[in-house]
Amino acid sequence: MTIQIYDLCGRDDSLRFSPYCWRAKMAMHHKGLPFEGLPWRFTETERLAESGQQRVPVIVDGDRIVSDSWQIALYLDETYPDKPALMADTLAKASARFLNVWADTTLFGPLAPLAVKAVHAVLDPKDAAYFQESREKRLGKSLDEFCSDGAQAGARAALRQVLRPVEAALEAGPFLGGNAPYYGDYIVFGTLMWPNVVSPKPVFKESSRVADWFDRLLDLHGGAARNAPTVRS
């Protein structure tokens, strides 16, 4: 049975930029589970009523509804133990859980000035109004100010610094999982897909271990992420 995933999109249905949805989609690709992405917009909260909350990703797997990308990853490993593991043992689970909170608390910071205004630019009018009001209130400044050229230059410098542990980890092997990708790879990769899909500029302009790894992740699972539309494609 095909799993359905509510997947955040722009006014163009095919533009899918949610970092959390990317984590969940790469997880389903990894496990070889067929799924269908249902285009969903920020203001369509009533469509998620059955999930008991208002954010994506939400997956519908037969009569099971699961929300929150971390919970979805746990659900997939528990429900489909015969498929390739996202987290094969407790070390993998602890390491991925570290990366999940590290990405949310540390990696998002320098990505936000690269992504926020670019997200706003791809939204349909109703979502765009909601997004601008809610984000400007949260940030305490206008989207233009938050994503100024100067802020973006500073963010790129901060991003290189924040990614130093990832750069170092990739000395051990081609993936954060070592010789093969695991859920930790998809957490960091999915987060980087946020600016990658919406920004007019590529996230990585220069070669590095991280940039090469990002390229490898784009190509995984039949180029699932490589073939996804971006504003540059």
Next chain:
Amino acid sequence: MTIQIYDLCGRDDSLRFSPYCWRAKMAMHHKGLPFEGLPWRFTETERLAESGQQRVPVIVDGDRIVSDSWQIALYLDETYPDKPALMADTLAKASARFLNVWADTTLFGPLAPLAVKAVHAVLDPKDAAYFQESREKRLGKSLDEFCSDGAQAGARAALRQVLRPVEAALEAGPFLGGNAPYYGDYIVFGTLMWPNVVSPKPVFKESSRVADWFDRLLDLHGGAARNAPTVRS
């Protein structure tokens, strides 16, 4: 054969507070390798001449001399593959390498105001003069200013924030290695031993997953770290 490790100490030989030496010592305990700690002071660089550099830890294992805690961990796993692995596979190696650079770039920041002046207070006069001059030059301010009560309060708040990924990882099991400790545990633990040994106040004042884990690490390997002298013991 007993491995020797040059181990940073205060004017009291038994006070051992180097975060990098703690990483290496916990690694040797984990592998069940007997070792002898040679008290060493900052200004005794000539004693490390054979290592080709001026910092501890340096271990002497027969005719092999290895410096840098990360290189020591790799050396121990390579040289003693029949002893318990510090990093059993490439996922463990990648995850530990991430933590190594994360600890050095991120965790050190909020620990420094808790540790730096306290280190100065336990050094012998010659080391104390070197330490104060070199650190004040690096920090661009006096040790008193860098470690003021206000700076320490701010550092404790920042430490809670920085440790959020560790707190989350420990949902998966009692150790960062999951069900059992691995080198990643010793990296983070060793780093926290820096303020723990020299500070008049404990690092953790309230119960948390991290505080409970720190307690477990103190007790590991026959209480090797628990039994090490601190300024409070």
